[in-house]
């Protein structure tokens with residue numbers, strides 16, 4: 432019998448090896464590059480093994496729908512968390528989790544993907560705030576995605 | 591009005607309902623938004639209005655929130671920089687090296703006066719020369735060039751012409767330092783002046799090549815993983831180097847004050 436592991440939707444899983452970072456030919460079906468579960472910021476554990484020393488993507492919820500090549504261009508080889516800076520409750524928890532990525536999980540880089548809408552900037556602010564509160568510094572990149580799926584800006588934030 | 595630029599749009603509309611109508615005229619439909627935490631200034635700048643439209647919009651909002659008053663038209667970010675300057679953004683580890691170049695550039699800018707004031711007679715004069723050479727050996731070479739040669743350049747094909755040139759420049763800089771030390775020991779003011787001047791010319795051009803050509807190219811090649819690694823490795827070697835950049839900044843600041 433499998434021991435009870437709580438809500439199956441938030442159960443931690445790691446399946447990077449089964450995803451494999453293989454590039455598909457254009458005729459082939461595009462394979463998911465997601466290598467972990469869960470991904471929602473309230474559900475993730477910042478100390479999960481797949482965040483250790485990782486290049487982490489913090490993505491606004493809408494981005495993956497807008498950005499056609501999200502999996503191949505951005506998610507590939509990265510660990511993920513998603514959030515909505517506009518609607519999510521309890522974002523102080525997010526702040527603490529991002530700080531834990533920096534200080535405890537010693538992530539390598541953080542890439543914040545946001546939509547062009549102004550409220551989305553909140554997610555980048557949150558990352559910056561966490562960076563300020565953290566003793567360990569990490570390069571932060573931000574990518575601004577247009578609602579039609581174009582990458583409007585991709586830049587490293589000032590350290 | 592400036593306060594309102596930093597206020598959530600819902601709050602503004604609640605207080606001044608006519609603002610909603612004004613925004614609608616520019617197809618900025620914030621009224622029905624149930625959240626409305628976006629700041630007025632962000633809303634205006636993100637909607638990419640023309641400069642004239644934006645000016646007109648801000649004048650109308652200013653008149654609505656602050657009626658009957660003469661007010662300077664508030665500026666959003668777009669006004670302060672009409673066409674956003676295409677400033678180069680380096681990745682954080684390369685930005686660190688560019689920042690180090692700034693101090694080196696401040697030092698080499700002082701070399702002409704430094705050479706004019708060379709004093710090989712007094713203890714104080716000799717001390718200043720030794721400090722200048724130490725700035726080159728410890729800060730520019732051990733602290734800065736070492737990060738380039740021992741870490742950054744290893745991420746690239748070191749047989750590439752541009753990297754060979756960079757290595758040669760570093761080597762030439764080192765031989766100039768040797769010449770300076772020898773000249774100082776031999777009280778040879780002429781050779782000392784020539785070596786310092788040659789160093790200045792070499793480094794000014796070298797830094798320009800790195801800032802404008804090499805680093806932007808490297809940034810376009812580095813993966814995020816490599817950027818993070820470089821950043822961490824630079825921080826580690828800086829810590830282990832035992833070199834305090836503040837010491838050298840102090841030296842440069844003192845010279846700047848002396849030559850002003």
Ligand SMILES: [Fe+2]
Pocket residue numbers: 735738756760796800
């Ligand atoms: Fe160099």
Ligand SMILES: [Fe+2]
Pocket residue numbers: 687691734735738797800
């Ligand atoms: Fe350099």
